[in-house]
Amino acid sequence: MSPARTDSFKSADELPPDVREALAATLLCLADNKRILGMRYGDWIMGAPTLEAGIACSAMAQDEWGHGRILYATLKDFGFDAGKLEHEREADEYRNSELLDAPVQTWPELLALNLLFDAALSVQVEALTDSRYEPILFKTRKLLEEERFHFEHGRGWAMRLGDTGAGRKALEAAFRKAVGPCLRWFGRPDSGFGRQLVDAGVVNADADELRRRWRERITPVFAEAGLEIPESGEAVALEWEDWDADRRRAAGGALDEVTLARIRGDKNRSMLMD
Amino acid sequence: MGHLSGERLYEIFARQKREDRLEHIGTVSAPNPELARVYAWKTYDEATWFEMVVAPRDAFRSVNRDEVPFTLHPAEGV
Numbered sequence: 001m002s003p004a005r006t007d008s009f010k011s012a013d014e015l016p017p018d019v020r021e022a023l024a025a026t027l028l029c030l031a032d033n034k035r036i037l038g039m040r041y042g043d044w045i046m047g048a049p050t051l052e053a054g055i056a057c058s059a060m061a062q063d064e065w066g067h068g069r070i071l072y073a074t075l076k077d078f079g080f081d082a083g084k085l086e087h088e089r090e091a092d093e094y095r096n097s098e099l100l101d102a103p104v105q106t107w108p109e110l111l112a113l114n115l116l117f118d119a120a121l122s123v124q125v126e127a128l129t130d131s132r133y134e135p136i137l138f139k140t141r142k143l144l145e146e147e148r149f150h151f152e153h154g155r156g157w158a159m160r161l162g163d164t165g166a167g168r169k170a171l172e173a174a175f176r177k178a179v180g181p182c183l184r185w186f187g188r189p190d191s192g193f194g195r196q197l198v199d200a201g202v203v204n205a206d207a208d209e210l211r212r213r214w215r216e217r218i219t220p221v222f223a224e225a226g227l228e229i230p231e232s233g234e235a236v237a238l239e240w241e242d243w244d245a246d247r248r249r250a251a252g253g254a255l256d257e258v259t260l261a262r263i264r265g266d267k268n269r270s271m272l273m274d
Numbered sequence: 275m276g277h278l279s280g281e282r283l284y285e286i287f288a289r290q291k292r293e294d295r296l297e298h299i300g301t302v303s304a305p306n307p308e309l310a311r312v313y314a315w316k317t318y319d320e321a322t323w324f325e326m327v328v329a330p331r332d333a334f335r336s337v338n339r340d341e342v343p344f345t346l347h348p349a350e351g352v
């Protein structure tokens with residue numbers, strides 16, 4: 001963990017209003033994506049190709065739920081009610097990636113979430129490790145330690161499937177669909193998105209730099225596994241016509257009803273306690 | 275659940291404190307060392323390990339017996 005800085009913001013109240021709003025949005029986006037990603041991992045505990053992979057999915061699900069919990073709790077400092085955030089929102093209020101809207105149908109699609117999207121979330125969290133917003137510093141280390149193994153899991157499976165023609169083809173198809181949403185997730189270039197966070201020393205990189213870091217992490221795995229993913233190239237222009245900057249996702253879509261009920265815990269509502 | 279083709283068994287050793295000896299704590303099946311590390315860490319998470327290492331079972335050589343290492347159960351009175 002980086003030592004706390006002498007020019008730190010000790011609480012959200014000390015942040016300039018535009019920085020406060022942008023940081024809360026970033027943390028909520030991370031929390032929502034981690035919460036739902038955890039559910040997608042959990043869905044594969046019994047369906048993974050091997051017992052060990054099922055156990056790994058169970059562990060990664062628990063990790064993501066824990067990270068979500070930590071991040072929702074952090075939002076209390078910004079005046080949010082963590083219970084309401086977790087249990088009382090509608091589908092279009094969640095800031096989850098379009099990649100998480102519906103259950104994952106195939107193992108390669110889960111690996112796309114595991115290797116590509118989970119890494120995007122980690123790149124964003126890493127950009128907070130030397131933040132001037134001090135309360136977040138104490139949260140990021142455990143989270144990133146656990147994420148190292150999520151990345152290794154995705155990498156190990158990419159290499160495993162890359163060993164066979166059929167596996168490589170299935171993985172390429174799943175990855176090529178997921179790369180665009182992952183690259184876009186960091187925000188639109190030249191839109192000033194996240195700029196106030198960088199200027200305030202709260203996040204250490206803008207959208208383009210975060211995208212560069214993500215590519216730097218992911219493209220060596222494509223090479224190791226022998227995967228051709230042209231969509232990951234820097235020369236490929238990203239589409240922004242349907243971009244919802246507030247929710248950091250494709251506009252118009254949202255979680256499906258089944259996912260929403262599960263993520264909010266609707267069936268267990270009577271058991272909720274303060 | 276069965277093993278996929280191309281998988282190997284990996285033996286896991288760990289210790290909780292620096293002054294402890296490494297102990298054999300279990301086995302995982304994995305297609306490569308990268309996944310063996312992840313599976314070992316996530317499967318045997320009952321303790322806060324100071325150190326954990328994995329090695330493929332077939333890397334071990336028996337010194338005093340003819341049997342393949344790690345195939346005899348302690349209860350069998352090795």
